[in-house]
Amino acid sequence: MLEVSGVGVTYARGATTTKAIDKLDFTVSAGEFVGIVGPSGAGKTTLLKCMSGLLRPTSGAVVLHGREITQPPLEMAVVFQDYSRSLYPWFDVQRNVVLPLRHGGRKMAKDAALAATAEAIKAVGLEGFEEHHPWQLSGGMQQRVAIARALAYQPEILLMDEPFASVDAQTRAELEDLVLQVREQFGITIVLVTHDIDEAVYMSDTVVVLSRPPSTVQEILTIDLPKPRHQATTKTLPEYGKLRTRVYESIMVPDSRPASV
Numbered sequence: 001m002l003e004v005s006g007v008g009v010t011y012a013r014g015a016t017t018t019k020a021i022d023k024l025d026f027t028v029s030a031g032e033f034v035g036i037v038g039p040s041g042a043g044k045t046t047l048l049k050c051m052s053g054l055l056r057p058t059s060g061a062v063v064l065h066g067r068e069i070t071q072p073p074l075e076m077a078v079v080f081q082d083y084s085r086s087l088y089p090w091f092d093v094q095r096n097v098v099l100p101l102r103h104g105g106r107k108m109a110k111d112a113a114l115a116a117t118a119e120a121i122k123a124v125g126l127e128g129f130e131e132h133h134p135w136q137l138s139g140g141m142q143q144r145v146a147i148a149r150a151l152a153y154q155p156e157i158l159l160m161d162e163p164f165a166s167v168d169a170q171t172r173a174e175l176e177d178l179v180l181q182v183r184e185q186f187g188i189t190i191v192l193v194t195h196d197i198d199e200a201v202y203m204s205d206t207v208v209v210l211s212r213p214p215s216t217v218q219e220i221l222t223i224d225l226p227k228p229r230h231q232a233t234t235k236t237l238p239e240y241g242k243l244r245t246r247v248y249e250s251i252m253v254p255d256s257r258p259a260s261v
């Protein structure tokens with residue numbers, strides 16, 4: 001469904017170039033939850049920008065349903081880490097969710113947009129907060145608004161870049177479970193970039209491990225833990241421990257390439 005095919009990215013700034021991604025190949029199937037992990041600076045955010053059509057790869061292509069992505073596709077929504085910059089501070093929760101539906105690529109009719117907004121706000125547990133402004137909400141609640149906005153858009157694919165990195169540990173666990181639950185409810189394909197190995201193993205069907213930069217795919221691991229996942233029980237399974245050790249070792253593997261590469 002979504003193919004990352006020979007994707008490479010080299011950033012150029014004046015005479016200086018940085019090869020962030022060497023060459024990446026992997027696929028995402030319909031309905032799959034793919035976690036992307038790797039060492040710091042491995043190009044995870046760069047990869048997600050290419051997958052969302054915000055950045056054209058220097059080489060290779062990202063292909064959705066057989067068509068190369070050259071601009072943000074209507075089928076996708078993106079949730080970033082920094083909710084404080086992704087919400088409009090002067091609009092309340094309801095308007096933050098509904099506006100992109102009316103005025104973004106979808107251009108939904110008013111009634112349909114309001115119905116999708118109400119459903120998404122309910123799905124993330126923010127009923128009753130429709131008229132609150134972002135500054136009246138906790139960090140975790142603001143990120144729920146950002147997730148609601150992405151859900152209301154009814155995307156086929158949801159891309160998430162470190163979406164829980166700015167919230168406390170308990171809220172993080174709650175938001176992880178919220179995303180797993182809405183994924184079931186709405187049948188969305190999800191790609192999650194995270195630096196958190198536990199999170200990647202807990203949430204994903206497949207974990208793609210990137211190597212040190214300029215990155216290639218180090219390893220692709222199938223996470224065959226039972227579903228639904230549960231914060232307490234899943235994380236005590238011996239298989240969970242083995243998988244997280246495996247991902248950790250894969251990330252930590254020394255770079256055998258010559259230093260000049």
Ligand SMILES: Nc1ncnc2c1ncn2[C@@H]1O[C@H](COP(=O)(O)OP(=O)(O)OP(=O)(O)O)[C@@H](O)[C@H]1O
Nearest residue numbers: 011013018020039040041042043044045046047195
């Ligand atoms: N706009 C840019 N211009 C130049 N270099 C960039 C740009 N964006 C990223 N880079 C470089 O590309 C490399 C990969 O960055 P990227 O943010 O994609 O990695 P990451 O894996 O998401 O990092 P982290 O885990 O630290 O968040 C880094 O060396 C970074 O400095």
